[in-house]
Amino acid sequence: xxxxxxxxxxxxxxxxxxxxxxxxxxxxxxxxxxxxxxxxxxxxxxxxxxxxxxxxxxxxxxxxxxxxxxxxxxxxxxxxxxxxxxxxxxxxxxxxxxxxxxxxxxxxxxxxxxxxxxxxxxxxxxxxxxxxxxxxxxxxxxxxxxxxxxxxxxxxxxxxxxxxxxxxxxxxxxxxxxxxxxxxxxxxxxxxxxxxxxxxxxxxxxxxxxxxxxxxxxxxxxxxxxxxxxxxxxxxxxxxxxxxxxxxxxxxxxxxxxxxxxxxxxxxxxxxxxx
Amino acid sequence: xxxxxxxxxxxxxxxxxxxxxxxxxxxxxxxxxxxxxxxxxxxxxxxxxxxxxxxxxxxxxxxxxxxxxxxxxxxxxxxxxxxxxxxxxxxxxxxxxxxxxxxxxxxxxxxxxxxxxxxxxxxxxxxxxxxxxxxxxxxxxxxxxxxxxxxxxxxxxxxxxxxxxxxxxxxxxxxxxxxxxxxxxxxxxxxxxxxxxxxxxxxxxxxxxxxxxxxxxxxxxxxxxxxxxxxxxxxxxxxxxxxxxxxxxxxxxxxxxxxxxxxxxxxxxxxxxxxxxxxxxxxxxxxxxxxxxxxxxxxxxxxxxxxxxxxx
Numbered sequence: 001x002x003x004x005x006x007x008x009x010x011x012x013x014x015x016x017x018x019x020x021x022x023x024x025x026x027x028x029x030x031x032x033x034x035x036x037x038x039x040x041x042x043x044x045x046x047x048x049x050x051x052x053x054x055x056x057x058x059x060x061x062x063x064x065x066x067x068x069x070x071x072x073x074x075x076x077x078x079x080x081x082x083x084x085x086x087x088x089x090x091x092x093x094x095x096x097x098x099x100x101x102x103x104x105x106x107x108x109x110x111x112x113x114x115x116x117x118x119x120x121x122x123x124x125x126x127x128x129x130x131x132x133x134x135x136x137x138x139x140x141x142x143x144x145x146x147x148x149x150x151x152x153x154x155x156x157x158x159x160x161x162x163x164x165x166x167x168x169x170x171x172x173x174x175x176x177x178x179x180x181x182x183x184x185x186x187x188x189x190x191x192x193x194x195x196x197x198x199x200x201x202x203x204x205x206x207x208x209x210x211x212x213x214x215x216x217x218x219x220x221x222x223x224x225x226x227x228x229x230x231x232x233x234x235x236x237x238x239x240x241x242x243x244x245x246x247x248x249x250x251x252x253x254x255x256x257x258x259x260x261x262x263x264x265x266x267x268x269x270x271x272x273x274x275x
Numbered sequence: 276x277x278x279x280x281x282x283x284x285x286x287x288x289x290x291x292x293x294x295x296x297x298x299x300x301x302x303x304x305x306x307x308x309x310x311x312x313x314x315x316x317x318x319x320x321x322x323x324x325x326x327x328x329x330x331x332x333x334x335x336x337x338x339x340x341x342x343x344x345x346x347x348x349x350x351x352x353x354x355x356x357x358x359x360x361x362x363x364x365x366x367x368x369x370x371x372x373x374x375x376x377x378x379x380x381x382x383x384x385x386x387x388x389x390x391x392x393x394x395x396x397x398x399x400x401x402x403x404x405x406x407x408x409x410x411x412x413x414x415x416x417x418x419x420x421x422x423x424x425x426x427x428x429x430x431x432x433x434x435x436x437x438x439x440x441x442x443x444x445x446x447x448x449x450x451x452x453x454x455x456x457x458x459x460x461x462x463x464x465x466x467x468x469x470x471x472x473x474x475x476x477x478x479x480x481x482x483x484x485x486x487x488x489x490x491x492x493x494x495x496x497x498x499x500x501x502x503x504x505x506x507x508x509x510x511x512x513x514x515x516x517x518x519x520x521x522x523x524x525x526x527x528x529x530x531x532x533x534x535x536x537x538x539x540x541x542x543x544x545x546x547x548x549x550x551x552x553x554x555x556x557x558x559x560x561x562x563x564x565x566x567x568x569x570x571x572x573x574x575x576x577x578x579x580x581x582x583x584x585x586x587x
Binding site for chain 1: 301322323325327328330332333335336337338339340341342343344345346348363364367368371372373
């Protein structure tokens, strides 16, 4: 791989974070916390790792990304707009009636969206079919999916996890956005998901644990996943919910709340970068 | 009427033939391949068959993923688990994005028999019919079941198809035409119309014979596509015969009877009766005994016909 420009990745992820704040603020509702926690991961996927063509979203050989934690749509929309799949103007129409960008990803109407998601666990399940189809067709592309930590409480996640290792889907990489919080509070208080690494390992997955805000670690883990054969890989990415905005960080209350005018302004000021 | 064959048998045979002419067809099952008859396809095309284990939600989600990759997945399990357990995956991952998945469920209805109420789906048509973008098919016999499989493979979009466990009379000749959304007038008649679906079509024909012996001339219509329903054929029957009886191996709530009533009420109301299970669960027993106990018989259709004729 070519030399990584970490400064560039940093400025892209900052831009994505700002657009998360702007779009959720414009929508008046949405999920900023779990979007901000995943911004660095999506930055690396779309601006370092994945082969995609914004001019030809249905390119046959493309890598595919499914946002299984569909409520984090703002981070995916901001990333796709940054990559050039559609105009950034669309971001400010998020969740508006008649607009392209739905509250949760809609593959029918939005370029770059690989699967309609939002009901937890279902996006991940669809990647099993995508990975099997790629293997059938002897394609070299890779399938990526991002799950939330609360999402793994869904039974379908474990049905799909079992199938992925049964069929040796080494072209599939799952990333767990492990920010530790869900709507009603901490994972361990709502429904304990630990020991999470051992759970995935026992289901036959190669497990890599990283800091989900460290570009170098994200890149290394994605490369390791690509080089792991005969089994799927899950990257358990420890993240901070609301990362980058002081008053949102580690607050379950910012799971599904839009910032008010002054809060949005403060968030944008804190994030800095070019305006 | 010739030999008796279960529609699930026809499904398995059709899949095998379809696999030979369409390499995009993949088949998924949830540990019931010998019962659903997808094993017939598996034997011929093991590389295009995927057993997903006893995990119906992931069965449907995986099928959705295949469809986004240009494949034509046929996902099979019992009707109960396909439309009950996996309902929301069918709604959100298949129908909402309008993916080309064929949910082909077997062991629908009370003719599941001995396994009892937990396995007798009597609300599947209602559930599937209520989802936007979904096409719902319920073939009457082995010949139409086989043609339905080819028709749905040619059709781009989500389909729910219902096949039965029990052997049923074959009513169609091999040259019958199966067109999605087009009902079939199986028998002409002017006094009353019996509109049936699935295995109740042969019982409607049986009822029609009994009625004929009593001087009543009944029309028999096979509505193999519950959605989109053939409004024109139903309205025509209402106008020309003035009375309608529906017959289905399904709860009278939400299935064929409801769909026909919706068409009639908004277009041409006439006297109508619904034959089906009366908002009740089934139980264990031999299929034929259960059909009698739950009123799914030619005699019960005859009784309903006489009631609507009295109201005419």
